[in-house]
Amino acid sequence: MLTKRIIPCLDIKDGRTVKGVNFINLRDAGDPVELAKRYTMEGADELVFLDISATEQNRKTLSDLVLRVAGALNIPFTVGGGVSSVSDAKKLLRNGADKIAVNSAAVRTPDLINKLSKSFGNQCVVVAVDAKNINGRWMVHLVGGKVPTHIELKDWVIEVEQRGAGEILFTSMDHDGTKNGFANQTLAELSFLVNIPIIASGGAGTTDHFVDAFKIGKADAALAASVFHYGEIKIPDLKKKLKQENIEIRITNENS
Amino acid sequence: MNTIIIDYDAGNVKSLQFALERLGVNAILTNNSELIAASDRVIFPGQGEAISAMKKLKKHGLDQLIPTLKQPVLGICLGMQLLCDKTEEGETNGLGIVPTKVIRFPNTVKVPQMGWNVVTHSNTGLFQGIEQGCYMYLVHSYFVPIEPETSAKSNYAGEYSVGLKKNNFYGVQFHPEKSSKAGSQLLENFLKI
Numbered sequence: 001m002l003t004k005r006i007i008p009c010l011d012i013k014d015g016r017t018v019k020g021v022n023f024i025n026l027r028d029a030g031d032p033v034e035l036a037k038r039y040t041m042e043g044a045d046e047l048v049f050l051d052i053s054a055t056e057q058n059r060k061t062l063s064d065l066v067l068r069v070a071g072a073l074n075i076p077f078t079v080g081g082g083v084s085s086v087s088d089a090k091k092l093l094r095n096g097a098d099k100i101a102v103n104s105a106a107v108r109t110p111d112l113i114n115k116l117s118k119s120f121g122n123q124c125v126v127v128a129v130d131a132k133n134i135n136g137r138w139m140v141h142l143v144g145g146k147v148p149t150h151i152e153l154k155d156w157v158i159e160v161e162q163r164g165a166g167e168i169l170f171t172s173m174d175h176d177g178t179k180n181g182f183a184n185q186t187l188a189e190l191s192f193l194v195n196i197p198i199i200a201s202g203g204a205g206t207t208d209h210f211v212d213a214f215k216i217g218k219a220d221a222a223l224a225a226s227v228f229h230y231g232e233i234k235i236p237d238l239k240k241k242l243k244q245e246n247i248e249i250r251i252t253n254e255n256s
Numbered sequence: 257m258n259t260i261i262i263d264y265d266a267g268n269v270k271s272l273q274f275a276l277e278r279l280g281v282n283a284i285l286t287n288n289s290e291l292i293a294a295s296d297r298v299i300f301p302g303q304g305e306a307i308s309a310m311k312k313l314k315k316h317g318l319d320q321l322i323p324t325l326k327q328p329v330l331g332i333c334l335g336m337q338l339l340c341d342k343t344e345e346g347e348t349n350g351l352g353i354v355p356t357k358v359i360r361f362p363n364t365v366k367v368p369q370m371g372w373n374v375v376t377h378s379n380t381g382l383f384q385g386i387e388q389g390c391y392m393y394l395v396h397s398y399f400v401p402i403e404p405e406t407s408a409k410s411n412y413a414g415e416y417s418v419g420l421k422k423n424n425f426y427g428v429q430f431h432p433e434k435s436s437k438a439g440s441q442l443l444e445n446f447l448k449i
Binding site: 071076 | 268270271274275277278303304305363366367368369370371372373374390391393394395396397411412431433434435436437438439440
């Protein structure tokens with residue numbers, strides 16, 4: 001059976017991890033490579049690196065970082081943040097990224113999804129979607145959820161699938177940061193609408209929330225940042241819990 | 257001993273190079289037929305889509321060269337699929353080494369399959385010393401059915417091949433360079449064949 005994936009997300013600024021981390025025994029917790037290696041050892045199935053300082057100057061820093069990550073990791077990773085052209089994506093993929101996440105640029109120029117998919121295959125193309133429930137309608141937002149659009153979430157996910165997205169990373173702005181659980185109802189609806197994998201994001205607070213994201217939300221993967229960075233949830237504990245709940249999950253000697 | 261990675265602009269080969277480096281091997285990335293023919297080991301990577309991949313192979317004459325190679329050859333992901341006769345992806349002809357047709361997953365499952373799946377295997381050759389029921393990382397929309405050449409299988413909408421062996425040709429559907437320790441073991445096994 002294909003297993004559900006657990007994905008820690010690392011926010012990157014100027015080549016360094018942003019959020020404070022309280023891992024002990026790390027020489028440099030601000031070094032994304034050190035942190036990534038630690039998560040890999042603990043049994044993370046995949047990693048996402050999100051560059052939140054996407055300026056021209058920083059693009060070079062990011063692609064250098066990707067090269068270092070690829071040299072150190074033996075699990076897949078996705079890179080996102082400010083990717084707005086095929087050539088941006090090409091640099092990152094050439095340096096060893098497995099997938100590219102696009103967000104605002106895809107909403108502004110939807111054809112970017114077609115171009116990326118044609119150039120690199122749909123397996124490389126993750127479309128990240130930030131959305132918020134406004135008067136009962138889920139609306140897509142831009143720029144890290146700050147700017148609303150007139151696009152409905154369900155229309156957008158269908159469109160991105162048709163344009164060649166290989167995966168959707170759905171973040172509920174209503175749940176993000178609350179630690180009250182994922183947007184399970186909406187996740188399940190998205191899974192019904194499209195036939196590509198969906199990563200749940202926003203709201204992780206306890207191990208039970210992950211159980212619900214998979215059982216109720218039908219998510220294929222679940223992403224979280226702070227609960228992992230601050231050590232509130234340990235990946236080996238989380239995976240044990242999921243296994244107990246009969247959810248298919250990868251448990252190896254490395255994280256038992 | 258020299259190991260070649262066939263360079264035909266087939267996606268993420270950097271990670272493969274790094275994985276081999278971690279095993280102490282500096283693999284050469286090239287599309288030069290003479291270098292490929294003279295090497296001890298050939299890795300045939302692949303990602304993306306079959307039609308353009310075959311076009312690129314033809315451009316360098318590699319579609320003619322690869323089937324004639326006598327040294328161990330390892331096809332990875334699309335590289336494994338192209339070892340076969342045909343693929344449903346754009347109704348493309350492959351290299352014709354393994355007599356079977358690659359087909360698309362049905363819509364009863366999410367396509368592409370993306371993630372870690374359980375692999376059972378022959379425990380010989382590439383798979384020697386690797387745990388039965390190990391997890392490997394897969395990303396693909398098309399699959400190779402179970403055939404006499406099957407050396408490893410997984411299950412997604414039914415059983416299918418994730419490992420092939422025919423003479424000196426080996427194929428794996430998963431990405432060993434992205435499959436943690438089990439994947440690294442498999443690459444190490446290939447280097448010893």
